[in-house]
Amino acid sequence: MRMLINVPETVVADALRGMSVTYPDLTVDVEHRVVMRKGVPYEGKVALVSGGGSGHEPLHGGFVGRGMLTAACPGEVFTSPVPDQMLRAAAAVDSGAGVLFVVKNYTGDVLNFDMAAELAEDEGVQVAKVLVNDDVAVTDSLYTAGRRGTGATLFVEKIAGAAAEEGAPLDRVAAIAHQVNEMSRTFGVALSAVTTPAKGGPTFDLPDGELELGIGIHGEPGRERRGMMTSGEIADFAVDAVVDDLRPDGPVLLLVNGMGATPLLELYGFAAEVHRVLAQRQVPVARSLVGNYVTSLDMAGASVTICQVDEELLRLWDAPVATPALRWGC
Template sequence: MKKLINAPDQVVPDALRGLAAAHPELAVDVEARTVVRRDAPRIGKVGLVSGGGTGHEPLHAGFVGFGMLDAACPGEIFTSPVPDQMASASQAVDGGAGVLHIVKNYTGDVLNFRLAAELCEDAGVEVRQVVVDDDVAVTDSLYTAGRRGTGATLFVEKLAGALAESGAPLDQVAATARRVNESSRSFGVALTACTTPAKGSPTFDLPADQLELGIGIHGEPGRERRTMMTAAEIAEVSLDAVLADLPPGGPVLVLVNGMGGTPLQELYILCAEVDRILRARGVPIARYLVGDYVTSLDMAGCSLTLCRADDALLRLWDAPVQTPALRWGR
């Protein structure tokens, strides 16, 4: 294992110290493991809080800022944060309008956010929870009951974040977040396994001439293994899975996401194939986002996420955002 780390058990605090140095607009508490907008709480604004195990950067801490999250709770690598973290972050961003918890559908995250919501309610903070479960690859995986939460988390955080920034009330922000999740579907592909610092070796065995279709963001097994495929073939298989489950409707937002170890050049090659296939199938494309956004450490691979988006959702997508990892229009 060759990684830019000091010690395996110090990866998360060391990374948080670096985040704090690079982004003084964020209030990073290394000991409490919270990342909060420095201007929080905003009186009268719904607070958005998300989090989960680290190793998926820039998700979630990289999306804290104007137009997206008000706070993030980073856990250990691939491990849920604890309820006290989530409750502390929620109370720090509560401006009197309530707090929305955005939770990826992994058993530990769902349970701990539920306990955190109870702590918040005891402290007088009104909380709503939206669970993201967009992955069409498998159901009831090693980490979940039901579908896993993956790339659509970014869409939920961006679109609900823009609505909250406009001053919308808690129930409306929560309803929009649920609608975005219900309108989104994802599918992931691994070319290599990832290596966690604690383990020091790949998390699963994947021969050099094979790929894994339908993996999760922790390297969970997918639907099947096949001999290595071209970008065009990967796009075809992924879109077949996504479109078979995607609700019918209008144009789509498209996330061509890298898993952490894939060059941007290859993601654009994949994007070209996705564009060709969607146009051939008559699927109107509203916007693209290409890059590493919901990753799995150093895994080589990709995921595709499509979200049906009407004019209202597109306005929220185009609304200004200013975070470490996503920024435009301001």
């Protein structure tokens, strides 16, 4: 157990205490597990509330702030939050203009946010939802719980957040969020399993020198195991997977995302290979982001997300954002 923790039971509360002393622009309700932008509700502005299991930091708490999320609800490690949290967050941030729930497509997240939406509407809060399901490793069919929400969450939260910041009404913010999700695809690879605080050991066995293709962000094994591949071969595989599925006919945003334990040095090298393959596939990259944004605790590996953008989405992507993990233009 190579963890920097007190006891597994307090990991999330401890982290929230840490965020609360680190970010003066955020209000962190440690007891009720809600991270909020200071000074909300903002008159007349649509609020964005997201959340999910912890262990994916900086997602979602690190994306709270001007031009992105209004609040985030962290659950236990890899466990979606409970409806009480979303309800509390929605009630606190709603200015009357309504709240968009950004929900990653996992059974737990969907069920808990659905319950919260019902309760919030009972309390007079207008709620819209966007389901993020960008992971092409999962076949979206009757035989699965549907595509997982992973890297595209960052694109959805940033771009819809910018629209809300500009004063767009709820249905417009929701429509933009849906559009971003529709235009996004992700494929992820793990080079090691993940160790959760509760389990204290790796959640599955991945021998040195093998990798899992098509992993999610919860330490689940992928669809396929292979012998070690080079960074270039992995880029070929991942980019083909997302490009073949999305078939973009215009410029894309690119996220080369680290799963947590892969050094930035390696991630940059991987980004170079991803750019190479995208160029070969004649997909122009409008903007590119490389780093650990949607992580899986101490898992080694990376994911590639592309999102095809029109001028409007690109403008919203470039708009100012000031959160702990994403910051530009202000």
